[in-house]
Amino acid sequence: MTAAPEPRKDGMASEEMVWPDELFLDLDRNGPVPLYFQVSSRLEAAIRSGAIPPGSRLENEIAIGQRLGLSRPTIRRAIQELVDKGLLVRRRGIGTQVIQGQVTRQVELTSLYDDLRNSDKEPSTTVIKHAVIPATDLVANMLGLPAGADVLYLRRLRSTDDVPVAVLENYLPPEFADISPENLEARGLYQILRSRGVGIRIAQQKIGARRAQRDESRLLGIDKGGPVLTMERVAYDNTGRAVEFGHHCYRPDLYGFETTLVAK
Amino acid sequence: MTAAPEPRKDGMASEEMVWPDELFLDLDRNGPVPLYFQVSSRLEAAIRSGAIPPGSRLENEIAIGQRLGLSRPTIRRAIQELVDKGLLVRRRGIGTQVIQGQVTRQVELTSLYDDLRNSDKEPSTTVIKHAVIPATDLVANMLGLPAGADVLYLRRLRSTDDVPVAVLENYLPPEFADISPENLEARGLYQILRSRGVGIRIAQQKIGARRAQRDESRLLGIDKGGPVLTMERVAYDNTGRAVEFGHHCYRPDLYGFETTLVAK
DNA sequence: CAGTGGTCTAGACCACCCT
DNA sequence: GGGTGGTCTAGACCACTGG
Numbered sequence: 192m193t194a195a196p197e198p199r200k201d202g203m204a205s206e207e208m209v210w211p212d213e214l215f216l217d218l219d220r221n222g223p224v225p226l227y228f229q230v231s232s233r234l235e236a237a238i239r240s241g242a243i244p245p246g247s248r249l250e251n252e253i254a255i256g257q258r259l260g261l262s263r264p265t266i267r268r269a270i271q272e273l274v275d276k277g278l279l280v281r282r283r284g285i286g287t288q289v290i291q292g293q294v295t296r297q298v299e300l301t302s303l304y305d306d307l308r309n310s311d312k313e314p315s316t317t318v319i320k321h322a323v324i325p326a327t328d329l330v331a332n333m334l335g336l337p338a339g340a341d342v343l344y345l346r347r348l349r350s351t352d353d354v355p356v357a358v359l360e361n362y363l364p365p366e367f368a369d370i371s372p373e374n375l376e377a378r379g380l381y382q383i384l385r386s387r388g389v390g391i392r393i394a395q396q397k398i399g400a401r402r403a404q405r406d407e408s409r410l411l412g413i414d415k416g417g418p419v420l421t422m423e424r425v426a427y428d429n430t431g432r433a434v435e436f437g438h439h440c441y442r443p444d445l446y447g448f449e450t451t452l453v454a455k
Numbered sequence: 456m457t458a459a460p461e462p463r464k465d466g467m468a469s470e471e472m473v474w475p476d477e478l479f480l481d482l483d484r485n486g487p488v489p490l491y492f493q494v495s496s497r498l499e500a501a502i503r504s505g506a507i508p509p510g511s512r513l514e515n516e517i518a519i520g521q522r523l524g525l526s527r528p529t530i531r532r533a534i535q536e537l538v539d540k541g542l543l544v545r546r547r548g549i550g551t552q553v554i555q556g557q558v559t560r561q562v563e564l565t566s567l568y569d570d571l572r573n574s575d576k577e578p579s580t581t582v583i584k585h586a587v588i589p590a591t592d593l594v595a596n597m598l599g600l601p602a603g604a605d606v607l608y609l610r611r612l613r614s615t616d617d618v619p620v621a622v623l624e625n626y627l628p629p630e631f632a633d634i635s636p637e638n639l640e641a642r643g644l645y646q647i648l649r650s651r652g653v654g655i656r657i658a659q660q661k662i663g664a665r666r667a668q669r670d671e672s673r674l675l676g677i678d679k680g681g682p683v684l685t686m687e688r689v690a691y692d693n694t695g696r697a698v699e700f701g702h703h704c705y706r707p708d709l710y711g712f713e714t715t716l717v718a719k
Numbered sequence: 720c721a722g723t724g725g726t727c728t729a730g731a732c733c734a735c736c737c738t
Numbered sequence: 739g740g741g742t743g744g745t746c747t748a749g750a751c752c753a754c755t756g757g
Contacts, residue, residue, distance in 0.1 A: 223734090225745060246695065251723060262747045267724085277657045280695055283724045284755030290657065290695035291599065335555065392718050393541045393554060399711035400664035400684040418682030420664040431510065431544050431554035447663035450714070454656050487753090489726060515742060526728045531743085547743045548736030 218259065226261060230269035238278050238289055249279070249287040277451040312351035314379075318372040319410075320346035323365065330362045333425050333436040341365040347375065348410055355411050356445050361437040380435070389434055394426040398448055403440070411442050418443055474507075474514070482523065490525060494533035502542050502553055513543070513551040541715040576615035578643075582636040583674075584610035587629065594626045597689050597700040605629045611639065612674055619675050620709050625701040644699070653698055658690040662712055667704070675706050682707055 218229055237243045249255070249270070256266045270287060273279040281287045326334065326342045334342065345361040361380065363370075370383055381391055399421045408415045419440040426435040441447075482493055501507045513519070513534070520530045534551060537543040545551045590598065590606045598606065609625040625644065627634075634647055645655055663685045672679045683704040690699040705711075 227745080253723095262749095264748090265746060268745090277659075280656060280693060281724065282693060282755080283753070284722075286723060288695060290691065291697075390718075392544060394716045395541070396714045396716065397711050398662055398684075398714070400682045400707035402682055418664045418666055420662075420684075427554065429544060429546055431552060433555070443664035447661050448712075450660045450662070452658045452660065454654070491726080517742095526730095528729090529727060532726090545743065546736085547734070548741075550742060 218261075227265050227268040227272070230259065230261070230266065231272040234269065235273055235276070235278060238273070243289055245289050245291045247289050249289075251286060275453060277453050315350050315353070316376045317348040317350070318345070318375050319348055320344065321372045321375070323368050326362065330436060334362060334364060334433045336364065341368075343368045343370070345375065345380075351445075354445070355442070357439055357441045358407050358410050359437060359439045361435055363435050364433075384434065389428050391426045391434065392429055393431070394424050397423045399423075400443070401440075407440055411440075413442060420446065420448075422448075482525075491529050491532040491536070494523065494525070494530065495536040498533065499537055499540070499542060502537070507553055509553050509555045511553050513553075515550065539717060541717050579614050579617070580640045581612040581614070582609070582639050583612055584608065585636045585639070587632050590626065594700060598626060598628060598697045600628065605632075607632045607634070609639065609644075615709075618709070619706070621703055621705045622671050622674055623701060623703045625699055627699055628697075648698065653692050655690045655698065656693055657695070658688050661687045663687075664707070665704075671704055675704075677706060684710065684712075686712075 218226060220226065234243075243249075250258070252263050252266045252270065255261075256263050259266070270279060270281070274281055278290055279287055280290055322344050323341050324344045325339045326336055328338055330336075330342060331338045331340060336342065342365060343361075343363040345359070345363070347359045347361075348355055349357045349359055367384075367387075374383055384391065400418055401421055402416045403411065403413060403419045407419065408417060411419070413419075420443045421438065421440045423438040424436070425433055428434045482490060484490070498507075507513075514522070516527050516530045516534065519525075520527050523530070534543060534545070538545055542554055543551055544554055586608050587605050588608045589603045590600055592602055594600075594606060595602045595604060600606065606629060607625075607627045609623070609627070611623045611625075612619055613621045613623055631648075631651075638647055648655065664682055665685055666680045667675065667677060667683045671683060672681060675683070677683075684707045685702065685704045687702040688700070689697055692698045
């Protein structure tokens with residue numbers, strides 16, 4: 192780390208046009224990685240490391256293209272990726288600037304398991320219940336199955352470093368009934384689905400809060416009737432077919448949801 | 456409404472290629488609205504109305520372009536908009552399909568005030584506190600101001616149809632100290648900022664839960680120590696300067712957060 | 720005025736999927 | 739092999755911003 196990129200106190204954007212000397216000279220034109228992605232990921236790394244400081248302006252798109260030997264649309268797409276991530280801001284007639292203020296990670300479409308792994312925790316799972324049951328009307332509707340159809344019901348306790356963090360309840364179509372409890376204790380659910388060729392592409396979530404119910408307070412080690420953070424999710428695969436419905440509750444002192452919103 | 460677009464029970468995607476007869480013949484090439492946006496919004500309306508049923512396949516991009524007299528990149532961008540919204544799914548070598556399963560609204564970068572207005576409620580606001588105070592270290596850090604700098608502190612109670620929904624606490628840079636309580640009771644905060652030429656472009660949010668504190672339970676009309684849903688937000692303007700920091704708590708039985716996540 | 724991003728075009732080649 | 743989306747190019751015109 193060099194000098195800390197402290198925010199300016201005068202409200203003006205700094206306009207130095209800094210470019211980390213030739214950090215973009217190893218583009219692979221033949222490999223499978225798209226050029227716009229190679230550019231955007233190198234650019235993102237330079238911003239997150241502070242090599243391109245907050246508030247600084249980028250060169251215009253054509254100039255960057257000439258510098259890298261790429262066309263303007265390719266550069267434009269690379270920049271757009273970072274605008275969507277909230278790292279850059281574009282203004283017509285002005286230029287492109289690095290955002291001021293600390294940058295954080297985006298909430299991606301990942302499972303809790305992956306979230307925890309990525310934050311240096313060691314997640315573990317206990318399968319509390321694993322059974323094929325007839326779907327309630329709610330579950331059947333969410334999964335697009337006929338009422339009363341068989342579904343796989345899972346109830347799991349997710350912990351990090353042996354501290355319980357969440358109670359996870361899931362419902363899956365019956366074709367997944369052969370997913371074993373042992374498998375579920377070793378890997379995340381989305382990881383298992385992916386290895387079976389089922390890629391999750393879209394999910395709809397609702398986040399809320401309520402009192403801990405029934406045995407949730409005991410499982411999570413919190414006060415009886417204490418607050419829990421809840422998340423309900425329906426996940427769809429490539430074809431838009433509903434693959435998983437779940438409602439989960441989290442210990443609010445150990446887990447929360449972070450998002451970056453970018454206005455269109 | 457025609458026949459209800461009920462989900463298929465056999466797990467196969469329907470592949471009829473339906474096109475609402477010539478719904479795209481009134482493109483305005485000279486107006487200020489981009490062509491890709493005209494296409495995507497008409498397409499979105501057709502999908503949400505059921506005119507293009509769930510699971511149906513679209514024509515390929517070039518054919519659509521010829522039909523509308525537009526180039527492939529323009530069509531591609533229109534389709535991409537709807538993919539990002541979670542309405543369409545694209546697969547290489549296969550085609551583009553309408554998602555199966557009910558579609559809901561996206562969480563946009565809007566204020567609670569706008570959210571409530573859009574859902575047919577009548578929001579009202581009571582300003583509980585309106586004062587210029589020295590910033591705590593946390594607030595100064597979030598807003599990028601020197602420690603102890605003056606900030607405008609707001610505490611508001613937001614209700615719909617006279618039922619309290621949320622307690623909102625905000626901190627703004629001192630240049631906004633002239634925003635009057637009367638103004639705040641008539642309009643949303645983001646609306647006021649916009650009318651002063653301050654457009655919010657990026658916000659970072661953290662969502663969590665905890666027990667109601669102090670007088671929050673009284674203000675919200677819930678049990679003492681009952682659960683509340685919390686949201687903390689830092690909002691940045693065009694230039695990436697922090698414009699607003701707030702932490703809010705919501706009655707969990709009256710409000711929640713919905714999101715659609717799309718994997719990249 | 721010159722410079723910037725926003726949009727649009729008309730091609731091209733490739734990787735992937737199905738049959 | 740034929741069709742699809744994924745990527746890339748080399749131009750063009752426009753709207754907006756600043757001095």
